Amino acid sequence: MQSVDFDLIICGGGPVGQSVAGLLARRKRPAARIAVIDMKTPEQAAADPRTIALSYGSRQILEELGAWDDIGRSATAIEQIHVSRRGHFGRTLLDRKDYDLPALGYVARYGEVNRALATAIAPLGLTLMRPAEAQDISEEDDHVAVTLKDGQVLRAALVIQAEGGVFGEQQQKTLQRDYQQLGVIAHVHADQPVAHRAFERFTDEGPLALLPQDDGYALVWCVRPATGEQLLALDDTAFLAALQRTFGERLGRFTRISPRHA
Template identity: 55%
Template sequence: MNQEALDFDVAVCGAGPVGLALAAFLVRRGLPGPRIVLIDGKALGQAISDPRSIALSWGSVQLLEEVRAWPLPATPIHEIHVSRRGQLGRSLMDRGEHGLPALGYVTRYGQVVDALARACERDGVAVLRPARVESFDEGAEGVNLRLDDGREVRAQVAVQAEGGVFGQQEDKAQRRDYAQTAIIARVTASQPLPHRAFERFTDEGPLALLPQDDGDGHQYALVWCMRPERANAVLALGDEQFLHALGEAFGLRLGRFTAASGRVAFPLGLNAEARASTRTVAIGNAAQTLHPVAGQGLNLGLRDAAVLARALGRGAKPSAIQAFMDERARDRRLTIGLTDAMARAFVGAGPLQPLLGLGLGALDIVKPARMLLAELMMFGRR
């Protein structure tokens, strides 16, 4: 790429799903693909091979359809069963109440990246990878970014879409360490309930099982949150012991757990701040890293991307960034607050836990409240 080509309207730092989606949305809003550049430290093949499971809300699927990145291989969620271990009360959300084919879908991170990367390639979006931004200088007329390979990129607006994981980020204004670790695996159950997802709150944190049967014999993506010291012990268990411990925590709704894939773990925390300057703005995980309860992180980031593209489509200028910040404030605040409350409220064994369990039962009875919660999870604050 020659020096003349390193001048763009919008530079997107981070080519994960949120950064890629932003670039694709920008083209739909009228910016020419070659005037947008994606900068990422990973080779595309490395990102596509990422096997992590992710949950896409129905609202996110609609956004992916808009940029021609859907359909892709995914398992639909028809029902979501929410309960509190050891307490009465549960709630069941069903797609039929909303007249939708699914409440959401479970797929793999790499498959979403692949679909969005192909959409950006069709649109002619410029890509610099592997390359990392070492520094940037914001001036009155634009932003200059220096890459680790010596190249310089100039843009009217720079977007930070590379977030990383909690514990490896610069601290933001709203930060909370939940003192929990998430264990991630894929497991098989002897009596699976097709298309039903589970969110089960325990004394140590939530345990989520998401239906994901893509033909390899595994049937659920597991996100099991617990105290860090216990997580270390659970990670060290043999498969049979691990499956027994999982069964003890989850119960018998799916029969026995009979197989598990390799396990990985990462620390959990809230790290959020609505950061923006005259010509720079952060979206997705770069703006808000959330607890995985209710699976809202990526979905919130995709909504960021859609709204920012709409604002920048009116012109890559400072007023667009402020318009974006104003429009996103309520959805961000509500989703962050709701996720934070859910991550903390059900932890422990105090006297409030029976009331919270009964609250889940009340939610199941009061249909308007249940539908409102489901719609917030699917679409955010509209």
């Protein structure tokens, strides 16, 4: 067998990649033999403004890594999840008390999770390659070769692909499936918020989620692409009216919304 540079290469240094690397190192795997490759610098990753929902199981992993305290100070706990479907009778309400948990999950900022994990795994002695971009992965008989953008070739016994990437900048894959879904995201405020309750509302075009965050809600509204383009073209008042019609009045009236993205 050819000698390899690493036991493991992890392509992607986001929450998944950093967690895997950190847990393996804490389980006494040779840390220097684990390489983490990511296109972003730690500073760029920490500035990521997106919202992420973490399960209680994810909190347990982050606690083991020593990263949860920093994240938990700013995360919003989800204690209940209200599930319904537009035009249909009934609803389901999941409650943390039914499972004897402090929370069902948490709403956090993606960049804060990245920053806390980077701080937690820094002392472990992992091989961190940031910024570095993996352009090709090839499987050989006895190793996997990862070619970086600068031409460097790294070999490992195993590669984990944990890179979500910037989808608009990735090359088109040979095999594709278009699910005809577009996610409209924003931060919204309502005049009758329910503390620590998340909402999942199913519609004919896709799910609509409202996740409690700070003094409002992180909105993820999945629709067909044509509908999404129409929603993005609306002014704030018209968009909030469309959201109100789809979601209903469980939170009273929607009053404000941040700039929208898709």
